[in-house]
Amino acid sequence: MQRAYLDNAATTPVRNEVIKVMVNALKYSFGNPSSTQHSYGRAARSIIEESRIRIAKNIKSSPYEIIFTSGGTEANNIILRSAVIDLKVQYILTSPLEHHSVLQTVLDLCCKYKVFVEFVKVKDRGVIDLNHLEILLKKNHSKKILVSLMYANNEIGNLLEIDKVGTLCKENNAYFHSDTIQIIGNFPINMNQLPFDFATASAHKFYGPKGIGFIFIREKLIKKIKSLITGGNQEYGIRSGTENVYGIIGLSEALHLSYCNFMNHIEKIKNLKYYCISELKKIIPNIIFNGLSDSFDQSIPTILNFFYPKKDHLLYFHLDLMGIAISKGSSCSSRTLKKVSHVIQSISNKYLLKNMTPIRISFGIFNEKKDIDLLIEAFNKIKNIEKKNFLLKKGKK
Structure with missing residues (x-):
């Protein structure tokens, strides 16, 4: 049939070229990337950092702005929770059309940390009401605010007017997080020209493996973010735990091929x-x-x-x-x-x-x-x- x-x-299906580099890493680069006292560990560390550089080149960012995660859900969680815990955000603006990894997380933060959450109105056909966003931002300009709005909706495909949202955030001194999981690897992106403070990606949306993704964090904010998982100093101290070496090289290869x-x-x-x-x-x-x-x-x-x-x-x-x-x-x-x-x-x-x-x-x-x-x-x-x-x-x- x-x-x-x-x-x-x-x-998405995994590309054959991606499978090939992952199998190669599994066979020959099995060292712990934190064991840099010997060549096996250094070889694994080299794969991670070379992948980070390659990814940064493809999305036009600095390598230091890329933090590897287990995927998009963890990436969105880290950003939202760190914004409240480390950046002392008191007020989150989002929409009812976001992914559950955003919606359920902001509601959890609302309960645990007394963070105030408001939802931006949605106009006909799922268009985010930017006039309402502006009203909400100005109403709470004295608070530390995070705006979390998806660049491309994962169900209806709507594109957010990110430049306008970015301008509103800048004018009102708000942080801007965007779930870019349907965008990165599938649509042109240049982080140097985009207004995001935080963005997220997941390899399995662009012909890479499941269980690996990354966060883009604007360089000026990286030192302010602490790890939610303690027990290691990996990923610049933001995401503890032994890195998924073969997943990272698979992600890097998939992203590179997507943009070729x-x-x-x-x-x-x-x-x-x-x-x-x-x-x-x-x-x-x-x-x-x-x-x-x-x-x-x-x-x-x-x-x-x-x-x-x-x-x-x-x-x-x-x-x-x-x-x-x-x-x-x-x-x-x-x-x-x-x-x-x-x-x-x-x-x-x-x-x-x-x-x-x-x-x-x-x-x-x-x-x-x-x-x-x-x-x-x-x-x-x-x-x-x-x-x-x-x-x-x-x-x-």
């Missing part, structure tokens, strides 16, 4: 998205796209989110049986079949939530036009089955 993997926003042929990859994915939108409109004439995911200027090319015009909790499994891998939204919140993601709930009305099924398609560099054709063919089969079932029920009546 032919299969089509269209859930790249959840995780970047414009061609983006063009290919844009074409796939355009083709998918046009084909979906043919079989679902009144299709409703969620957020700005059908906009080529205001969303990332990799994500397309829409409502299928029937409530069917088993739709994802029916598609899977036909060889199509898609999702209803964030994989981190897909434990239950019937629960619609918090993002879709925040931007949709009750009628849509009650009568339709949200679908997220996410494209990657290994997808081809034939994958979209398989998807459309599967939807056509499902529609025909639904039609037959409807006629059977009508006949029985």
